[in-house]
Amino acid sequence: MGGAVLSSRPLDAVIFDWGGTLTPWHTIDPFECWLAVTADEAQAAALHAAESSVWAAIKDDDHRSGTFDQIVEQAALTLTEQQRRTYYQWWDAHSYTDPAVPELFSALRGRGLKVGVLSNTTWPAAEHQRIFQRDGVDHLIDGAVYSSEIAWAKPHPEAFRAALDAVGVTDPARAVYVGDRLFEDVFGANRVGMHAVLVPHSDIPAAQTTGIEGTPDAVVHELLDLVPLLDGWLAGGLPARGRPD
Structure with a gap:
C-alpha cells in the first residue's frame, strides 16, 4: 500500500472520526454500562439520564461539548476511582480499532499526509490515547x-x-474528514470547507439523527477503500468544494 510523497499534492491531511469509523460499530x-458501574438501579438510571442530556446538548444549535464529570455531576452522584475504571473497562470490548487502521494510516503517512482524529466524546483524552x-x-x-x-x-x-x-493545516480545503455520520x-x-468522505457502515439509531445532512464528496464502504480514492484525488485533483458557512 506504499506510495510516493507528492511535493505538489493538493492535500495535507486526513482527519478521522473515532467511534463507528475507526472502531467498528457496536449496538449496545x-x-x-451504568449498571456495571453501580448495581443500584436508581443510580444507574440517573447516570443514564444525565448522559443522554449531555449528548442531546451536543445537537443543540450551540453544539457545546460535555464531559464524563458533567454526567456524574448532573446525576448528583460521586463515583469512586474503581467505579470510574469499571466504566472504561466495560467499554474495552466495544472500542477495538478496526484491523484495517494500521495499514491505512501507514499508507496515508507514506503519501506524505498527516493523520488526525476528531471525536465527539465525553471521555478524557488519556482514555482515547490508552x-x-x-x-x-x-x-x-x-x-x-x-x-x-x-x-x-x-x-x-x-x-x-x-x-x-x-x-x-491552515487551509481546510487541503484536508479530508472521514466519518460515519451525515450530520456531525x-x-x-x-461547514468549515473541508472535503468529506462518508463511511456508512454504522447502524445509527434514529434518536441520534437530526434530519440535517451534509453532502459527502465520496462514499466508501471499507476504510482501505480510502487509499485508491485519495490516490485519484492526489493525482487528478480534488472535487470542487462548496463555500463554507
Whole structure:
C-alpha cells in the first residue's frame, strides 16, 4: 500500500472520526454500562439520564461539548476511582480499532499526509490515547482533538478548526474528514470547507439523527477503500468544494 510523497499534492491531511469509523460499530445499551458501574438501579438510571442530556446538548444549535464529570455531576452522584475504571473497562470490548487502521494510516503517512482524529466524546483524552496505544496505532496519529477537551463538539466549525490546527493545516480545503455520520461528520466538514468522505457502515439509531445532512464528496464502504480514492484525488485533483458557512 506504499506510495510516493507528492511535493505538489493538493492535500495535507486526513482527519478521522473515532467511534463507528475507526472502531467498528457496536449496538449496545448504555444503561447496561451504568449498571456495571453501580448495581443500584436508581443510580444507574440517573447516570443514564444525565448522559443522554449531555449528548442531546451536543445537537443543540450551540453544539457545546460535555464531559464524563458533567454526567456524574448532573446525576448528583460521586463515583469512586474503581467505579470510574469499571466504566472504561466495560467499554474495552466495544472500542477495538478496526484491523484495517494500521495499514491505512501507514499508507496515508507514506503519501506524505498527516493523520488526525476528531471525536465527539465525553471521555478524557488519556482514555482515547490508552486505546490507541493498546491497539498499536498511537504512533501513527499526528494530532488528535476530543470534544471533551474543548468547548465545542462536531458539527461546530471550531471543533474542526481545532483538529486542523492539531495536524498543522491552515487551509481546510487541503484536508479530508472521514466519518460515519451525515450530520456531525459530513455536514460539519462541509461547514468549515473541508472535503468529506462518508463511511456508512454504522447502524445509527434514529434518536441520534437530526434530519440535517451534509453532502459527502465520496462514499466508501471499507476504510482501505480510502487509499485508491485519495490516490485519484492526489493525482487528478480534488472535487470542487462548496463555500463554507
